[in-house]
Amino acid sequence: MPELPEVETIKRDLETTIVGLCFTGVTLHWPRMLQNLTPEAFNRRLISQCIDGITRRGKYLIFQLSNGETLILHLRMSGSLRLDTACSYDPYIRAIFGFDNGANLYFRDPRKFGMIWLVEDEKQVVGKLGPEPLDQDFTSDTLKSILKNHTAPIKAVLCDQTVIAGIGNMYADEALFAASIYPARKADSLSNDEIKRLHCTLDTVLKKAINSGGASISDYRRPDGKSGEAQFVFKVAHQLGKKCDKCGTPIERIPIRKRGSYFCPKCQRKND
DNA sequence: CCCGGAACCTGAAGGC
DNA sequence: TGCCTTCAGGTTCCGG
Numbered sequence: 001m002p003e004l005p006e007v008e009t010i011k012r013d014l015e016t017t018i019v020g021l022c023f024t025g026v027t028l029h030w031p032r033m034l035q036n037l038t039p040e041a042f043n044r045r046l047i048s049q050c051i052d053g054i055t056r057r058g059k060y061l062i063f064q065l066s067n068g069e070t071l072i073l074h075l076r077m078s079g080s081l082r083l084d085t086a087c088s089y090d091p092y093i094r095a096i097f098g099f100d101n102g103a104n105l106y107f108r109d110p111r112k113f114g115m116i117w118l119v120e121d122e123k124q125v126v127g128k129l130g131p132e133p134l135d136q137d138f139t140s141d142t143l144k145s146i147l148k149n150h151t152a153p154i155k156a157v158l159c160d161q162t163v164i165a166g167i168g169n170m171y172a173d174e175a176l177f178a179a180s181i182y183p184a185r186k187a188d189s190l191s192n193d194e195i196k197r198l199h200c201t202l203d204t205v206l207k208k209a210i211n212s213g214g215a216s217i218s219d220y221r222r223p224d225g226k227s228g229e230a231q232f233v234f235k236v237a238h239q240l241g242k243k244c245d246k247c248g249t250p251i252e253r254i255p256i257r258k259r260g261s262y263f264c265p266k267c268q269r270k271n272d
Numbered sequence: 273c274c275c276g277g278a279a280c281c282t283g284a285a286g287g288c
Numbered sequence: 289t290g291c292c293t294t295c296a297g298g299t300t301c302c303g304g
Contacts, residue, residue, distance in 0.1 A: 259297075
């Protein structure tokens with residue numbers, strides 16, 4: 001499930017491979033991915049545009065086009081982007097972007113949740129997102145002012161894209177474990193010390209995952225088809241029943257807002 | 273405004 | 289073994 005570190009990894013991989021290339025056409029096997037245009041209009045506006053640059057906002061991948069417009073992709077649950085040619089007959093390829101050097105970029109997405117936009121202004125899509133957790137100006141005080149306004153469970157607040165952009169189920173669990181905070185705690189009940197710890201662990205958990213090339217839980221792959229490695233350093237996410245790294249207690253899972261939340265019942269106590 | 277729940281999808285996993 | 293149900297997950301939309 002691609003979250004901030006996975007999308008950042010894809011962005012960096014594609015920056016070295018497809019920036020400067022120009023689109024020659026798009027084949028859509030699942031047109032419902034298009035969020036704001038018909039396939040015909042989408043093709044018409046994309047063809048002959050070149051990729052000036054690639055950026056990321058939250059979990060959104062943003063391609064700056066030479067005409068000033070913006071192509072935006074969201075991988076949702078099961079999406080991945082591939083530059084390898086071996087996947088042309090893969091039944092889960094939903095879209096194929098062709099380039100003027102003969103290369104193809106494949107959008108693979110078994111569950112068909114992925115989304116594609118072509119817009120004049122990226123704010124039409126990413127305008128409501130909260131701040132980037134890895135930005136210089138996302139300080140402990142920023143986090144503090146955000147959390148004091150929310151009574152929902154801290155885990156749910158961390159995963160709310162309009163509050164902070166890019167954090168999902170896996171990295172919320174990892175950051176809360178590293179900060180020794182029970183995931184169902186109300187966000188506005190965290191102490192100053194806990195907020196400082198959480199700010200610190202969000203930074204380290206996300207950066208460590210980026211340095212590992214993202215986590216290949218489920219269908220995530222890098223554009224060259226390789227897996228990420230971040231799942232191997234997960235302490236709690238998808239580790240149900242395994243012994244906690246710090247104390248040996250088996251990792252448990254509880255639903256928060258219907259989402260599986262992994263934690264150590266001893267290191268992350270309800271009343272700390 | 274805030275919350276909860278359904279919908280979107282399909283492969284995997286669990287139940288009998 | 290095999291059919292059937294449930295679950296997982298991010299985002300959007302709808303209702304209370």
